[in-house]
Amino acid sequence: MATQQLFLGIDCGTQGTKAIILDAFSGQVLGQGAAAHKLISGANGRREQDTAQWLEAFSLSTRRALLAADADGQDILGIGVSGQQHGLVLLDDQGQVLRPAKLWCDTETTAQNDRLLNHLGGEKGSLERLGVVIAPGYTVSKLLWTQEQHPDVFARIAHILLPHDYLNFWLTGRSCSEYGDASGTGYFNVRTRQWDVQLLRDIDPSGRLHAALPELIDAHQAVGTLLPGIAEHLGINPQALVSSGGGDNMMGAIGTGNITPGAITMSLGSSGTVYAYAEQPNVSADAAVATFCSSSGGWLPLICTMNLTNATGAIRELFDLDIEHFNALVAQAPIGAEGVSMLPFLNGERVPALPHATGSVLGLTMTNLTRANLCRAVVEGTTFGLRYGLDLLRHNGLQSQRICLIGGGARSAVWRQIVADTMNMTVVCPEQSEAAALGAAIQAAWCKSRATGHEDSLADLCERCVKFDPASETLPIAQNVAASRLAYERYRQHVATL
Numbered sequence: 001m002a003t004q005q006l007f008l009g010i011d012c013g014t015q016g017t018k019a020i021i022l023d024a025f026s027g028q029v030l031g032q033g034a035a036a037h038k039l040i041s042g043a044n045g046r047r048e049q050d051t052a053q054w055l056e057a058f059s060l061s062t063r064r065a066l067l068a069a070d071a072d073g074q075d076i077l078g079i080g081v082s083g084q085q086h087g088l089v090l091l092d093d094q095g096q097v098l099r100p101a102k103l104w105c106d107t108e109t110t111a112q113n114d115r116l117l118n119h120l121g122g123e124k125g126s127l128e129r130l131g132v133v134i135a136p137g138y139t140v141s142k143l144l145w146t147q148e149q150h151p152d153v154f155a156r157i158a159h160i161l162l163p164h165d166y167l168n169f170w171l172t173g174r175s176c177s178e179y180g181d182a183s184g185t186g187y188f189n190v191r192t193r194q195w196d197v198q199l200l201r202d203i204d205p206s207g208r209l210h211a212a213l214p215e216l217i218d219a220h221q222a223v224g225t226l227l228p229g230i231a232e233h234l235g236i237n238p239q240a241l242v243s244s245g246g247g248d249n250m251m252g253a254i255g256t257g258n259i260t261p262g263a264i265t266m267s268l269g270s271s272g273t274v275y276a277y278a279e280q281p282n283v284s285a286d287a288a289v290a291t292f293c294s295s296s297g298g299w300l301p302l303i304c305t306m307n308l309t310n311a312t313g314a315i316r317e318l319f320d321l322d323i324e325h326f327n328a329l330v331a332q333a334p335i336g337a338e339g340v341s342m343l344p345f346l347n348g349e350r351v352p353a354l355p356h357a358t359g360s361v362l363g364l365t366m367t368n369l370t371r372a373n374l375c376r377a378v379v380e381g382t383t384f385g386l387r388y389g390l391d392l393l394r395h396n397g398l399q400s401q402r403i404c405l406i407g408g409g410a411r412s413a414v415w416r417q418i419v420a421d422t423m424n425m426t427v428v429c430p431e432q433s434e435a436a437a438l439g440a441a442i443q444a445a446w447c448k449s450r451a452t453g454h455e456d457s458l459a460d461l462c463e464r465c466v467k468f469d470p471a472s473e474t475l476p477i478a479q480n481v482a483a484s485r486l487a488y489e490r491y492r493q494h495v496a497t498l
Contacts, residue, residue, distance in 0.1 A: 006030070006075050007448070008065070008236070009441025010058060011082040011248060011434060012163055014039065014049075014103060014270060017057035019065035020437045021076075024445035024456075027464035029432055030071060033064025040100055045107030048100040051089060054163070055170060062234055073235040078448040079171065079226075080243045080440030082251035083164025085184045088142040091159035091169075098153045101163060102142045104184075105271070105306070107348065110355065112148070113141035116186070119202065123287045131190035132183065133287035135350060140186030144203050154204075160212045164245045171242050172224040177214040180250035180300065183292035190291055190299070191281045219244050219295045219443070220450050220458075243447035246295030248436045249273055249302055255439030256404040256430055257466040259296045259458055264390075264400045265435070266419065268409025270310050272386050275302035276398050284396040288351045288389065295443060296458055301396060303351045303389030308382045309408050311344035311359070315378045319371055323412070326375055331414045333376035335421070335480060336487035338368040341494055342381035351389045352495050362494055379415055380422075384491040387422050402426045404468070406435040416472065421480035422488060429472035438465065 005024040010017060016036040020029050035057035040048040066073055086104040091097055102109070113136040120126040126133045134140055139162065147154045161169060162185070165177045182188040187196045195216070200209035217223070223242045231238035245251070249267070252258075256265045258277050267273045278299040283291045294300040316326045345357040361377065403425050409415050410429050420427040432438045442461050449456035 004075070005077055005445065006071055007441040007444045008062060008076050008079045008240075009082070009437040009439070009444065010061070010079065010167070011251065011437035011440060012054050012058065012167060013084050013248060014105065017054065017061045018434045018437045019061035020432070020434055020441055021065050021069035021071050022438065022441035022445070022465060024442070024461060024465060027467070029438065031065045031067070031069025032434060032437070033061040033068060035060040035064070045110070047103045047106040049103060051097045051101050051166060054167065058167065059234060062236070066235070074237045076236050076240045078241040078243060078444035079236070080251070080442070080444035080447070081164045081167045081245035082248050082436040082440040083162060083167060083181065083245070085162070085181060085247035085249065086137050086139050087163040088139050088146070089161040089163060089166040090146065090153065090157050091161065092156045093158040095159070095169070098156060099150065104137045105347065106142070107136050109141035109145040110136040112144040113138070116141055116144060127283060127285070127287065130186070130188065130196060131281060131283045132186070132290050132292070134186040136355065138184055138186035140199065143200070143209060147203065157208060157212050159214065160209065161214060162247075164247065165214055168223045168242055168245055171226055171230055173227050174224050175214040176217050176223055178217055178219050178244035178246055178295055179293035180219065180295035181247035182216060184247060184290070190293055191283070193293060217244050219246065219297055220447055222447050222451060241444065241448050241451060243440075243444040244295065245440060246443070249275055250292070250295035250300060251436040251439035251443065252406060253277060253294055253300055253439065254296055254442050254458070254462065255432065255435035255437070255466065256406060257462040258404065259294070259462055262400055264398070264403045266386060266403050266405050268308055268405065268407035268415065270308060272305040272308040272382060273302060274386055274389050274393060275300050276393060276400060282397060284392065286392050286395070288353055289392050289396055301393060301398070303392055305351045305382070305385040305389060306347040306349050307344045307385065311346050311382055312378050312409070314346060315375060319375070327412050327414050329372040329375040330379050333370070333372040335483040336490070337373040337376040337380060339363040339365070340368050340373040340377040341490055342374070342377040343491075343494055343498070344378055344381040344385070349385070351385060351392070354498055357498055379418055380487060381491065383418050383422050384488050387488055390423055400425070402428060405429050406433065413474075416474040417480070420474045420476045421484040424476050424481045426476070427474040428468050431467040431469045
């Protein structure tokens with residue numbers, strides 16, 4: 001009788017890679033490890049990464065997690081990989097990376113995206129054809145940009161992969177993708193779950209892009225087992241199954257047990273996301289709602305704001321505050337920050353849809369210009385963007401009583417209260433803050449269970465492995481809700497003037 005079933009969950013994000021070792025038998029996370037990545041930033045909103053850093057961070061974070069878990073890599077039964085969405089990784093016919101990966105937060109391809117959107121017949125045409133409205137962060141405009149800016153690279157493309165697909169390729173030698181992450185490419189139809197081959201032929205009639213597409217697999221399917229050299233390099237059992245993996249939001253959904261209707265996951269990371277599981281692809285008429293597929297067999301309507309902890313971090317740096325001091329100042333200021341409003345659109349913004357907006361601070365007077373009010377205003381401003389998105393999801397039929405809060409910002413008690421009051425909903429955090437890495441490990445356990453004929457359903461595994469922290473539970477306070485509503489209305493009025 002097995003007393004342990006060990007799985008490795010990897011989350012390759014913008015800032016670094018996290019690894020966790022999950023015992024799917026007991027539902028316990030035994031150890032975790034992390035390693036950082038650097039960003040290549042340039043003019044015109046260029047945001048790229050050297051993929052070699054991902055491989056290095058994968059190995060390092062895995063070693064650290066095994067060490068922390070006091071586990072033997074030979075006991076690992078499966079690996080699941082979560083990755084930042086939308087990024088473009090191009091390989092030649094030898095499997096070598098052709099240029100740095102262009103990331104989700106890269107806006108250098110805005111002109112190409114505008115032309116592609118026009119080609120599709122605008123937002124309405126894009127929604128009708130793909131079920132999503134393509135945005136500059138999506139993968140498709142990165143392909144057109146590569147064709148125009150780097151024709152030499154474009155001519156050598158043999159594989160078009162997303163970041164998590166690339167890590168799976170490195171592990172197994174197999175080029176494939178699953179529906180959740182594929183949903184954010186801009187050349188995938190979320191209703192029929194198929195590539196839109198014609199759109200790629202419109203970019204390049206030769207069929208080169210079509211030929212470079214990875215094979216699509218179901219969420220519960222294995223990509224394969226580890227290549228012998230990689231297994232040795234990582235010190236992991238060569239028979240370990242690599243699951244389909246998925247985008248970080250899809251894996252975060254699994255890692256918060258968000259696999260049936262009624263739950264909402266909200267992530268307070270560099271960007272902010274709100275998503276909920278759906279059994280049908282009810283595509284919203286609002287362009288800001290992305291009706292992606294989930295990595296658990298359904299759909300995951302999602303909104304994403306471009307500015308969250310990057311904006312709060314900018315104010316913290318400006319005042320040279322550590323997290324504790326920053327949170328104390330936020331708590332010191334009243335709700336609504338005495339009339340100070342911040343529109344924190346430092347990266348432009350997707351929700352509300354203002355791609356060319358910049359940040360602004362409004363309502364300043366001689367008496368309310370304080371550090372505390374500015375700190376409060378940036379937290380409120382970013383949270384109001386999420387409220388705006390939640391309202392869009394609600395208009396699309398989403399119902400829920402509770403928000404599961406993840407991401408760096410979720411660790412702040414004052415921010416949890418602001419979320420509870422602004423959304424007028426109970427907020428709770430999972431015990432495991434690395435929800436995407438946990439989701440990846442759970443998906444690997446599900447995949448292994450299906451492969452070996454055991455009856456552990458995804459719901460069984462989530463029930464056993466996803467635990468909530470009762471100490472984090474935060475309820476909305478009636479008078480706060482009323483005050484927050486006024487501050488949110490003020491935010492809406494400021495946004496309307498843009």
